[in-house]
Amino acid sequence: MEANNLEKKVLDTNKFDLFKYHSLFSQNVQISYKxxxxxxxxxxxxxxxxxxxxKNPKASKKIFNIFIELAQNIxxxxxxxxxxxxxxxxxxxxxxxxxxxxxxxxxxIVKNExxxxxxxxxxxxxxxxxEQLREYKRVQRNLPQREKGNANIGLIQVALTSANPxxxxxxxxxDKYSFFAITVxxxx
Amino acid sequence: MENLIVEGSHGxxxxxxxxxxAETGECELAGESYLEDTVLFYNPLLQWLENYINxxxxxxxxxxxxTYFNTSSSRCLLDILNxxxxxxxxxxxxxxxxxxxxxxxxxQEEIEDYEIDTGLHIHLIPSTDLVKHDDSEQDEEx
Numbered sequence: 001m002e003a004n005n006l007e008k009k010v011l012d013t014n015k016f017d018l019f020k021y022h023s024l025f026s027q028n029v030q031i032s033y034k035x036x037x038x039x040x041x042x043x044x045x046x047x048x049x050x051x052x053x054x055k056n057p058k059a060s061k062k063i064f065n066i067f068i069e070l071a072q073n074i075x076x077x078x079x080x081x082x083x084x085x086x087x088x089x090x091x092x093x094x095x096x097x098x099x100x101x102x103x104x105x106x107x108x109i110v111k112n113e114x115x116x117x118x119x120x121x122x123x124x125x126x127x128x129x130x131e132q133l134r135e136y137k138r139v140q141r142n143l144p145q146r147e148k149g150n151a152n153i154g155l156i157q158v159a160l161t162s163a164n165p166x167x168x169x170x171x172x173x174x175d176k177y178s179f180f181a182i183t184v185x186x187x188x
Numbered sequence: 189m190e191n192l193i194v195e196g197s198h199g200x201x202x203x204x205x206x207x208x209x210a211e212t213g214e215c216e217l218a219g220e221s222y223l224e225d226t227v228l229f230y231n232p233l234l235q236w237l238e239n240y241i242n243x244x245x246x247x248x249x250x251x252x253x254x255t256y257f258n259t260s261s262s263r264c265l266l267d268i269l270n271x272x273x274x275x276x277x278x279x280x281x282x283x284x285x286x287x288x289x290x291x292x293x294x295x296q297e298e299i300e301d302y303e304i305d306t307g308l309h310i311h312l313i314p315s316t317d318l319v320k321h322d323d324s325e326q327d328e329e330x
Contacts (some may be wrong), residue, residue: 040222043200061256062294067223068258090267136303139265153259161294 017102023087028096035065037075038088042068049095053102062186063095063104069154070182071104078108079177101188115178122182125156126165133160158174162186192236196220202206203229204254208236213246218253221261230264237271247281248272255289255318262298266305273308283311290314 025032033045049067049100053060071093078089091108109116128136137156146151164185171179189209196205202220209215216235223229240248250272257265269284276282286313288295302309 039200058291061292065256065258065294072258072260076233091202134301138301141266143265146206153262157262160297 004036010035026096028098029094030097031095032093033119034092036082036084036088036090036178037071037078038096042071042075045071045093046143053095059102059186059188060150062161064185065103066104066158066186067093069158070104070184073109073154074106075109079111080109085136099188103183104186105183107179109177110180112172112176112178115180118180119168119170122168130160130163136161154186189239192232194230201258205255206233207257208233208240210240210244212245212249213240214249214251214255216251218251221254221257221265226258226260226264230261232241234264234267235269237268241271241275241280246288247282248275248283250282250284251287252285253315253318254294255285266302266320269302269306269308274307276308282308284308285311287313287315287318289316289318 031045031048033041035041046064046067050060050064053063055132071091073090078091080090081087082090089108091106093104093107094105096103099162125133125136135157137153137160140153140156141154156165162184164187167183167185169181169183171181174181191210192208193207194203194206196219197203198220199222201305202222204217204219204221207216217233237248240246250268252265253263270281272284286299290296297312299312302308
């Protein structure tokens with residue numbers, strides 16, 4: 001009897017507060033996901049985005065393009081991994097719908113030493129007009145690849161596709177890590 | 189010299205359809221390109237073109253009908269177009285036709301950027317069949 005009660009107690013303290021989690025989301029949130037960004041998960045989410053927001057083909061194509069680039073960044077660069085045996089990074093994703101636009105957000109944990117580089121890159125991207133941005137992309141795409149298969153133009157492409165400034169928010173977690181969130185708007 | 193054919197597929201990743209014909213010099217790249225290992229996929233395509241250019245030295249008609257490619261693939265497409273431009277500069281006969289959905293403004297800009305980047309003349313061909321091609325792929329999957 002005593003052991004049984006103890007087990008219940010342990011279960012209770014570990015239990016995830018799903019109601020609290022669910023209540024965080026406004027009516028505007030259409031999709032939310034937290035977990036590993038591996039190929040299979042991306043495939044399901046990507047297909048869902050492609051065909052569900054399909055009532056607005058132009059926006060869904062843009063959101064799909066943005067999704068792939070930001071999701072691949074998380075898969076490759078998130079400082080957080082999970083214990084299910086996948087090597088890909090862990091992150092969060094939210095798609096919200098408003099009357100005038102869709103807001104696509106992703107977030108992941110990054111090392112503090114990498115944060116400044118990302119912020120500077122995004123500030124540069126936001127300071128450029130469309131023609132300058134296209135030129136910046138061409139210059140970057142012509143540089144030798146630092147890593148195999150990485151064109152290093154994902155964020156530039158995201159800015160071009162969204163045609164809106166990139167909105168970023170960085171939250172310091174401790175002396176090693178920060179949480180990096182980026183929100184991209186796609187007009188309807 | 190052998191033809192290079194890859195059946196496109198829509199699974200976890202999107203493999204484009206490839207048909208490079210060594211007899212006619214007509215090469216087609218269609219569908220969508222988002223791959224697990226982009227460089228591994230595109231290296232044989234570049235290798236085939238290099239062989240054709242060095243051994244056959246005949247005309248190349250390169251038809252692109254991609255409706256989507258990620259930035260990693262876009263880097264490999266640049267490598268292909270640069271190779272074609274080098275061949276043209278050496279006296280090779282090269283024609284690049286890029287079929288695109290005329291409502292896809294982002295794709296038009298992308299093609300313009302490739303023209304500026306490579307100095308290659310790209311024939312832009314507006315097309316309505318491309319979207320249908322995507323739909324049929326989806327139907328097959330269902």
